Structure formats: structure tokens, C-alpha cells
Amino acid sequence: MEPGTYAVAPLPTGPPWRLWQDVGAEAAARQGVYAPVYSVSFGARGRIVIAPGDSRSTTLILEKCEGYCRGVDGRDGPNLACAGCGRAVATRIDDCGSWQTVWLEPDAVVRRPSGLPDGPPPDWADLERAEHRVPPVEPDGSWSRRWEAAVGVMLAHLVAATENHPVTLPAGPVTEWLGHAVARYLPPGPDPRSVGLAGPGIPEPRLRPDVLLVPRHPGTGEPWCPPDREATVVPLDSGVWAYLTSPGETSPTPATGVLPEGVLRDDYPLPSRPWYPLEPHDGAFRKTLVGLPAIRSPRLRSDHDAAYRS
Secondary structure, eight states: OOTTOEEEEOSOOSSOEEEHHHHOHHHHHHTTOOSOOSEEEOOOSSEEEEOGGGOOSEEEOGGGOOOSSSSOOOTTSOOEEETTTOOEEEEEEOOTTSOOEEEEOTTTOOOOOOSSOOOOOOOGGGGGSGGGOOOSBOTTSSBOHHHHHHHHHHHHHHHHHHTTOOEEOOTTHHHHHHHHHHHHHSOOOSSOEEEEEOOTTOOOOSSOOSEEEEEBOTTTOOBOOOTTSOSEEEEEOHHHHHHHHOOOOOSOOOOSSSOOTTOOOTTSOOOOOOSSOOOOOHHHHHHHHHTSGGGGSHHHHHHHHHHHHO
8 A cells, every 4th residue: 555545445354264165155255255265254344454654553462463474464363452442453464475554443443534634536637647657667677566466356357257268459568568467367269359448538449349458446446437338348457557558658769959758868778677477466366256256157167166176
């Protein structure tokens, strides 16, 4: 999470966990899980996630600080207590391989106005700002962790929307940056479905693709909806989508006088690229896929069950 921001998880998250075999399909579906998994969360709904640096006046509950490596993973439930009253109010997670987060328990915290002036709420216009675009490469030359997670989530929706059929991607940044990842989950084959980019500010294509890759709203997270509301859409993180639609100038274009903003000199180093193809976060893919009711279709369920048994 960016400092000063928060998000709310509408579905159950965190402990207690119950084994799928003990829960059954109907009870699991009520928890938002529609295919077999090892365990199903029966934690609170509406938990609030913030950046760890935004938490205040809390102290660790030492007996609940289990972790696999050199951090805590929240396996025992809330591990942060109110420094004033001692009540367990949140869960800090910072173990290796985990996003660093603090999850506030919805029944233990109260929303209070800060007294600071409200900024403008995020809207579709934010996608046009250069700072909203999320570059695919980290400063150390590796793939962006946000890209890995976002593409994993997107692929789950794409698999569900196409019922595991092969796809053809539009030429340009989508194929360049996502082609390898898509081919890993939807390899080439007969009867492919076409995929195209759509969203605010993009002209509608003359021939509409079978599936539209659209941004999520930067505030609500809801997918952008085409004007006719009939197209099949696959949502994508708005920062990643914005980069794919407007990656910026990357070619060293000769110019006289002062170079226009965004144009690179021909003696500048080329933009950095990872030395290995993008590998989507498989956990994000699997968790998203089992949370989509579409996985109950015979074609998708058969493929999922075969992978689950293996």
C-alpha cells in the first residue's frame, strides 16, 4: 500500500482456516471460494489494509509473532494490540515473500476524521498522469512485484473469460510485455479468442475483439465498463494498464534545439529490462481463479481439479 492509502477486503481473509474437505463446496462458496483448495478462510470480512508506517499507538503481541523466516506472517491472528487498552486490533505481516502490510480488524477500530482537508478522490482522469503509470522494472533490474501480482490476477480473469481457450494479443506493448506470461497459461492452439485494450481515452476499434483488457478504477477498483456494457471485459491494475497504453517515448529521436519533454537523447542508456521473462505470481493467479464463479464450468473445473490433484 502507498503511504496514506487503505483498501478494504470484502471477502473473508486470514485465520481461522478450515480444510476444504471439512467445509464442503456449499459452505466454501459462501466464503467466496468456488473450487477445491487446501483451506478456506473464515476470518473477518471487511478487514482494512494499510501501509505499516501508517499504524500508530500499537504494540506487538509477542506470543503471536510466528513466522517462517525473519518476520511475522499473521498465522495466529491479530498480533498488534492497542497500546492504550491492550485489545488486539490488527495483524502485521512482513515475513519473507509477503507484502509488508497491517490489517486492521473491522470490529476493533473506528473511523475518525483526521481534520486534514480532503484531496480530490481518485478518478479515471488519474490514469492520464505520468506518475500513475507503474513501470515494469524495479530499480535493481528485476520485474516489478506489482506487475507480477497484477498480471497473475488478470490472467485468472482471462482464463475464466475465455474458458481456457488460446488468445491472440494486440501488437505493441501488450504483446511485448505480457506475451510470454499469457502464453504460459493459455498456450497457442485452434479457435483463439482475440484480446484488445479498451478504456477511457482509447478509441473504440472498428472490429471489436472478443475480450477487452480494461483498467480498474483507481479509487473503487471496479472495472471500466464499455459504453454498450455488452463486451466481455478482463480487469487489470490501473497503473499497469496505464503503462501499457502510454509507455512514454523510448526511442532516441533526433531533434534540433531543446529536446521535447519525454524524448531520450541518443547517447542515453536504453531503458532497463529484466534479463528473464515475466513470471506472474502463481499464488495471485490461483487465489483469484478459485474466487471466480466461472471456475465451476465443466471445462475450467476439469483443468483446475487436475492441477489441484497434482
